[in-house]
Amino acid sequence: MTMNQTTNNEDTIxxxxxxxSLIVQWKLILLCVLLSIxxxxxxxxxxxxTYSVDALVQVESPKGGASAALLGQELSNVMDTSGLGQQLAQAEIEILRSRLVVGTTxxxxxxxxxxxxxxxxVIQRLISSSDFSTQYSSRGVLVENDxxxxxxxxxxxxxxxxxSSLLLNISENKQITLTDLDKEEVVFKGQLNQNNILSTRDGLWKVTIFGNPLEEEYIVTKQALPTAVNSLLDNFSAAERGKxxxxxxxxxxGHDKTQITSVLNVILQTYKQQNIERSSAEKEQTLKFLDKQLPELKKELDQAERQFNVFRQQYNTVDVSKESELYLTQSVTLETQKAELQQKQAELSAKYTPEHPAMQEINAQLGAINSKINELNGTLKRLPDVQRQYLxxxxxxxxxxxxxxALLNTYQTLNVAKAGEIGNVRIVDTAIEPVKPIKPKKLIILILSIFVGGFIGVMAALLRKMLRTGIKDASQIENELDFPVYATVPRSPIQESRIKLLKKKKNIPILAIKNSxxxxxxSLRSMRTAIHFALANAKNNVIMIAGPAPEVGKSFISTNLAAxxxxxxxxxxxxxxxxRRGYLHKYFNTEIKPGLSEYLTDQASLEDVTHHSEVSGLDMITRGKSPANPSEIxxxxxxxxxxxxxxxxxxxxLIDTPPVLAVTDGIIISQYSGVNLIVARHAKTHMKExxxxxxxxxxxxxxxxGFILNDIQASASYGYGYGYNYAYGYKASKDD
Known part of the structure; x- marks a missing residue:
């Protein structure tokens, strides 16, 4: 049962x-946020x-258009497209994205x-803002740059x-040079403000540039049509609104709001124009047929009238029976129907193959008409010769x-319909120049950068905490080394801010005096009783304070404990x-010498090296000038x-000693002291040290x-008291 409880405690976060621990590392988190910003x-x-422009196009059903009103439903051959709106829209979207429209644009x-x-x-854009711009039109590309x-x-x-990327350079004598950047060789030379046409073994060059001599070099690329189309389609989209x-x-x-507005409007006009041309293609085909048929039919009509007039002049008049008039009426009707069917057959052949049901139906009707005409002709042959010729x-x-x-009327009607053809698409909204860019979203990016920076900072702080394998609490020392911990000293925010001025100022305030x-x-005051009992069984009243390595806080502990x-x-x-590196003299605003090294080398008396401090009853001896052999002294x-x-x-x-693992000075001094205390630093000093x-x-x-555990960071693991003190402004301190 005890083992299970221990396991659960270890697994609990x-x-x-x-x-x-995150609040303690607020500077790291803030640094990550600032870097992210x-x-x-x-x-x-x-x-x-990046700007965006938009437009609207309506695809209308071709049924009920101008051609239907002028030509009739049969001649225009308009199909019922109800229920096919979605298919029509999708087909028009593909046309909008086709090379027919985009390539023409x-x-x-x-x-x-x-x-x-x-x-x-990128570096150039960071240093200075560029005024470079390009304007595309049917005349060419206008480039402006400073x-x-x-x-x-x-x-x-x-x-x-x-x-291919070609480097454009114009010299002072207005000579144009194009250099292939891949091969680093000149591929074209010409003159500014002239139409330059050059035929080489690679092909034909046509380069015409007007303007002033360039101060900079430019990279010019002529894209192949598929490449240019794909590049435009990457920024172009078309979709049906609604269902x-x-x-x-x-x-x-695009980045240039004027250019993208012009491009989208040209796409609209090109698309509308091809739609009109496509809608009038059927009428164009019929007009070509009529242009060919009308002169021939006029010629045949004139010939028939001449033959009929010659016959009438020869026979003056002919008595035609009522039966012959009936045959004549039927024959005229059948021939007229045959001519109309032949015209309709010509129209349908422009759109359908001979196997299409509509073509087969027309052919069947023509076959029936021809049968009736042949039958009627056989009947007419039995009439008297004069009446038969007359009929x-x-x-x-x-x-x-x-x-x-009839054909002349149709021809005129088709011309009118063609002139009034508007297609089956309507431009509802044209592109207008945008006011605000759509991206980058500056506010959103800045807000996201704060969150991302905070997230990275928290992750870095947690990783830093995980990598800190130093001593976590006093019980770790007591359990593993079997030595008592005399005091656990929390980090002091006041001392931390002051200790940073160590190299900038001559003196460091004593925390026990300035902020008692x-x-x-x-925490250090609680050591007095422990030291009293330790000295009771000691051989003398000398207390040595040492540490395993630098920057554990020996000087801070020694000075404030003495005060x-x-x-x-x-x-x-x-x-x-x-x-070697002692600096206790800065706590007392005292000169570094004469000090301990001068006394031990007989350069000063004990009275000369003993300095009185501002604290009543507290004297100190500085380290003096650094000697060549401190251990021997x-x-x-x-x-x-x-x-x-x-x-x-x-x-x-109290004697403040150098790090024990670095030099042997502390071991030597410990032989003369009655009480030996070791300072360890929380989360930095390792148990192995x-x-x-x-x-x-x-x-x-x-x-x-015993030991003194210094620089304990406020955390819940050290009890409610530390967390409470931290909440009211206490943080931590560093020393050394």
Whole structure:
């Protein structure tokens, strides 16, 4: 049961500790947020604004158009398209995206020519804003860039150089040079403000550029038609609005709002024009047929009238029976129907194959008419010769007159219908120049950058916490090393801000004097009783404070502990025995020498190196000038003699030593001290360092009294008190 409880405790995540650990690393999170915002601002700086224009097109059913009103339903052959609105819209969308429309637009506006400055890099855009712009029209491409101003009116290259980047350079003598960047060779030379036509083994060059000499070089590319079409379609979209509405919405995106407006409007006009041409194609085919038939029919009519007039002059008049008149009427009707069916057959043949049901029906009707005409002709042959000739000649004149009149009417009607043809599409909305860009969304990007930066910062803080394998709490030292922890000193926000000025100022305020109610000082005050009991069984009143490695807070602990002991009406001496890098003199605003090194080398007396501080009862000895052999000086008999001389004069003597694992100075001093304390730093000092430190002392035969755990970061794992203090402004401190 106990094992299960232990396992559950190990697997449990303390959210309060996790929360406070993130707050402690607020600077890292803020740094990530600021970096993310800076990157977002740089992105917005180098990214051009993108605009979008839109338009609306309505696809109407061809039924009920002008041709139906003028020509009749049969001649226009309009099919019922009810229920096919969606198919019509989808078909028109594919036409809008076809090379027929898009390719024509590209050719009209010269969109297959691209021009860019040679030095158009991201760094260049970060440094300065460019005034480069291009205007596409049917005349060519107008390029403006600061002082440069030129117009590419013609740019035709051999097929080999399509989609190739060519470097455009114009010299002071107005000579045009095009260089292939891939092969780094000049492929064309010409003159500015002239029509340059050059035939080479690769093909024909036609380059015409008007303007002033260029101060910069430009990269010009002539795109192949498929490449230009795909490039335009990447920014062009067409989709039906709603369901079976027949209304198509068009949109086009780009960086130049004037250009994209012009491009979309040209697409609309090109699409409408091809739709009208497609709608009038049937009438055009019929008119071609009538243009061919009308002169021939007129000629046949004139010939029939001449033959009939000659016959009448020869026989003057002929008595025609009523039966012959009936045959004549039937014959004229049949011939007229046959002519109309032949005309209809010609119209349908322009759209259908002979196997189509409509063509088969027309052919069957013509077969029936021909049968009746042959039968009637057989009957007419039995009439008297004069009457038969009269009826045949009269029938030819009547049939051809009616047919010619009908075809002439149809021809005029078709011309009127063709002139009034508007197609079956209607442009509802044309493209107008946009006001605001659609992207980048600056506000959204900045907000997202804050969230992304915060997320990365939190992840970095959690990773940093996971990588910190140092000591987590005091119980870890007590359980693994079996030594007591005399004090756990929380991080002080006041001392942390002051310690950063260590290299900039000559003095560092003593926290126990300036802020005696600080949470770190309160923790050190709790050590007085423990030190009192430790000194009761010690051989002397010397207290050595050491650490396994630099930056654990020895100087901070030594100085403030000495001040706290002196405030308790004790005579206290603080000795800076770190003759290499000690800086306790900055806490007391004292000169570095004369100090301990001068006394041990007989360069100064004990009275000269002992300095009184602003704290009553607290004296200190600085480290002095750094000697060449500090370990040998500390191991001399003079250092021991100095301590024996000072012991009766003070209640407590505190010695701040160098790191134990770095040098042997601390081991040497520990042989003369009564109480030996080791300072470890929370989340930074590793248990292995403490184990090696303890082994060093044990090998020298020195007993360690206990540890001081410094720089504890406020967290739930250390109890409600620390979390409460943190919430009211306490954070942490660093030293060394």
């Amino acid at each position: 303390d959210l309060r500790e996790l929360f406070f 800076v990157l977002a601002l740089l992105y917005l700086r180098v990214t051009s604004d 590209i050719e009209k506006l010269n969109l297959d020519i691209t021009v860019q400055p040679k030095n158009d890099s 002082s440069d101003h030129f117009d590419i009116q013609q740019f035709t290259v051999p097929e080999k150089y399509l989609n 079976q509405t027949g209304v198509i919405g068009l949109s086009y995106q 045949q000649l009269y029938r030819d004149v009547e049939v051809k007159t009616q047919l010619y009149t 109610d600080d949470i770190a000082i309160e 706290i002991l002196a405030q308790n009406n004790k005579r206290v001496l603080l000795i800076d025995a770190d003759m 500390l191991s001399s008999a003079q250092f021991q003699a100095m301590l024996e001389r000072l012991m009766p004069l003070y209640d407590h003597i 403490l184990e090696l430190t303890v082994n060093r002392f044990e090998q020298a035969g020195v007993k360690i009294n």
